[in-house]
Amino acid sequence: MWNPRGNIHSCNAQGFFLFLGLIGGPCYNSMPCLYYLAVVKYNKKDEYIRAKLEPFLHGLSIMVSLVGAIIVLAKEAFNAHVMSCWIERDAPYCGRGAVGGVEILIPCRRGADAKTIISIVAAGPYIIICVIATTMLLVYLEVRKNETKLSKYGVGALRANLNSNIVRNGNSESGGQTVITTMKSVS
Numbered sequence: 001m002w003n004p005r006g007n008i009h010s011c012n013a014q015g016f017f018l019f020l021g022l023i024g025g026p027c028y029n030s031m032p033c034l035y036y037l038a039v040v041k042y043n044k045k046d047e048y049i050r051a052k053l054e055p056f057l058h059g060l061s062i063m064v065s066l067v068g069a070i071i072v073l074a075k076e077a078f079n080a081h082v083m084s085c086w087i088e089r090d091a092p093y094c095g096r097g098a099v100g101g102v103e104i105l106i107p108c109r110r111g112a113d114a115k116t117i118i119s120i121v122a123a124g125p126y127i128i129i130c131v132i133a134t135t136m137l138l139v140y141l142e143v144r145k146n147e148t149k150l151s152k153y154g155v156g157a158l159r160a161n162l163n164s165n166i167v168r169n170g171n172s173e174s175g176g177q178t179v180i181t182t183m184k185s186v187s
Contacts, residue, residue, distance in 0.1 A: 008110075011085035015078025016069050018086065023121070024065035026128045031057045033135040041142040068121065076110040077117050087121060089114040 006014075038044040038053055072078060072087055079088040090110040097104055 011080060012073055012078050015085040015087070016073055018084060019069040019072060019078075019121075020065050023068055023124060024061055026125060027061035027064055030128050030131045030135075031061060033132050033139075036139050037135045040139045064124075072117055072121075075113050075117060077114045079111050079114070087111075087114055087118045 034057060035049065035053070038049060044053065077087045077089075078085050079090045081088045088111055090108040094108040094110075
């Protein structure tokens, strides 16, 4: 790493918080998709979402990133990477030592599971993209189904009820005030 500063503890701290942000952020970005799926497709009310769904969604996002960061930290896999500390196997040899007057290289034990961990972590964005794509597809199909159902009533079916014939009466009998009445059209 060019121009390094700090020690192994500062590297662990940097890697830990970098992991939290890089994994927790996309997890939180997928949560609105699940919210809209619950509202549009499954017609869940605000009370249900607030009491049941919202704590689960927040807890899942926080737990995935926090537990993942703790596991990587416990496996000592946060090591110097190109520009920051990230999941990386440490240099193959940590230093030199002498045994019986013969100089030997001392192998490092840090980051022994780094390849396995990075393989698991690399799958995370693909899973999150699949969650987002699947939920948005389900929302789209539900909206399309509802639109197809409503299309048999005509182009202006919804607008006809909302913008029913409004009559404004500004004559002297109403005291100059505008009176709004609605009339139903008979077909």
